Amino acid sequence: MTKRLLEVADLTKGFVTRGADGRIAQLKALRGVSFTLDRGETLGIVGESGSGKSTLARSVVRLIEPDGGSIRFDGTDARRLSGRERSQFNRRVQMVFQDPYSSLNPRMTVRAALAEAIGVHRLRPPAAVDGRIAELLDLVQLPQEAAERYPRDFSGGQRQRIGIARALAVEPDCLIADEIVSALDLSIQAQIINLLLELQARLDLAILFISHDLRIVRHISHRVGVMYLGEIVETGGAEQVFADPRHPYTQALIAAAPTLDPGRRGRQEAVHGELPSPIDLPAGCSFASRCVHVMERCLTMPPALLSVDRTRAARCYLTENAAPPALREKSP
Ligand SMILES: Nc1ncnc2c1ncn2[C@@H]1O[C@H](COP(=O)(O)OP(=O)(O)OP(=O)(O)O)[C@@H](O)[C@H]1O
Ligand SMILES: [Mg+2]
Structure with missing residues (x-):
């Protein structure tokens, strides 16, 4: 069994939409996103x-079809799966949503919802389903009585535990968590994050954890990717990136985050200047219009993702000076 579970390369996705002038235009939502995720x-x-x-x-969970790029999951091409393989992929990669309320059927008890998930993939013989439900409730630290209740009977944090239990019901290898604590109070956020960390250690889960909250991402992540207008502009070990950010965008995000350093209040606005329209992107670096270090070539030629060191990279020309030539990625 290899460590590498997910390998996403050069993923692109455009949406057809209307521009400010009312004309049909292509909005570039993903522009060559690559990353890896280990067990x-x-x-x-x-x-x-x-x-x-x-x-x-x-795109990764195949809810939408990307335009280009590749998604390899456990050694197979996840964009070309069918039949049993597709169903196994759907089982092994589980999405957890921000609002579990909208993804839970209000007329189903927790027991029914969990039994349904277990039943779809025939993971347990019927006689063993109740035992598995009890185990799942234990895993997410909900009382056994929760099984007979409906989603409306729970608080936001408890509902998110049910959402996680339902994802775990099918014994996944990978969770895709999109803003799963954003709607919760701070103290409840911490409980859910700690639960995820515990579950990860017990079940060896790979987690793609998406959030606009830098503090939470720093706490939970081994590695991070910083996205800006459809691209990853900086990537590396979480501690390194947050302690010593190399991309001016990451630097601005961190400088503006009030909660990263409790002794300091966020004074700055997030990032100054206008965010370019994803319909009409600039020719050069997409961050150039807001960057305090902007140079002439930034306006005409977009920088490639350049290595900072063996584990880190940033999509910025300033990185070039810092990196030994052998580590630099060749420009496309
Ligand atoms: N179905 C769609 N049709 C048209 N445009 C879309 C669609 N889905 C997303 N977009 C656009 O794609 C871009 C990326 O959107 P996306 O929802 O992935 O951003 P996000 O980083 O998740 O934002 P948020 O933090 O608000 O959740 C945005 O400009 C958005 O308006
Ligand atoms: Mg979003």
Whole structure:
């Protein structure tokens, strides 16, 4: 069994939409996104609203069809699966949503919802289903009585535990968590995050953890990818990226985050300047219009993802000076 579970390369996705002038236009939501995820590892994805995080999540779980790029899951091409293999992929990669209320059937008890998930993939003989439901409730630390209740009977945090239990019911290898704590109170957020960390350690889960909250991503992730307008602009170990960010966008995000350093209040606005339209992207670096270090070539030629060191890379020309030539990615 290899460690590498998921390998996404050069993923692109455009949406046909109307521009400000009312004309039909192509909106580039993903522009060549690549990342890897190992068993038992958490990759955090951060970025402002509209940077393409959910589009990435939905492409990976095959809820939407990307235009280009490849998704390899456990050695197989996940874009070309059919029949039993497709069903196994759907079982092994589970999405957990921000609002479990909208993904839980209000007329089904927790027991019925979990039994349904177990039944779809025939994971247990009928006689063993109740035992498995008890085990799942234990895993997410809900009382056994929860089985006979309906989604409306629970608080937001408890509902998210049910959402996680339902994802775990099918024994996945990988969770795709898209803003799963964003709607919850701070103290409840911490409980859910700690639960995820515990579950990961017990079940060796790979987690793609998407959030606009840098503090949470730093806490939960082994590695991070910072997204900006459909691209990953910086990637590396979570501690390194947050302690020593190399891309001016990551630097601005961190400088503006009030909660990363409790001794300091966020004074700056998130990132100054206008976010370019994803329909009409600039010719050069997409961050150039907001970047305090902008240089002439940034306006005409987009930088490639350049290696900072063996594990880190940033899509910025400033990185070039810092990296030994052998580590630099060749420009396309
Ligand atoms: N179905 C769609 N049709 C047209 N445009 C879309 C569609 N889905 C997403 N987009 C656009 O694609 C871009 C990326 O959206 P996405 O939802 O992936 O961003 P996000 O990073 O998840 O944002 P948020 O933090 O607000 O959830 C946005 O400009 C969005 O308006
Ligand atoms: Mg989103």
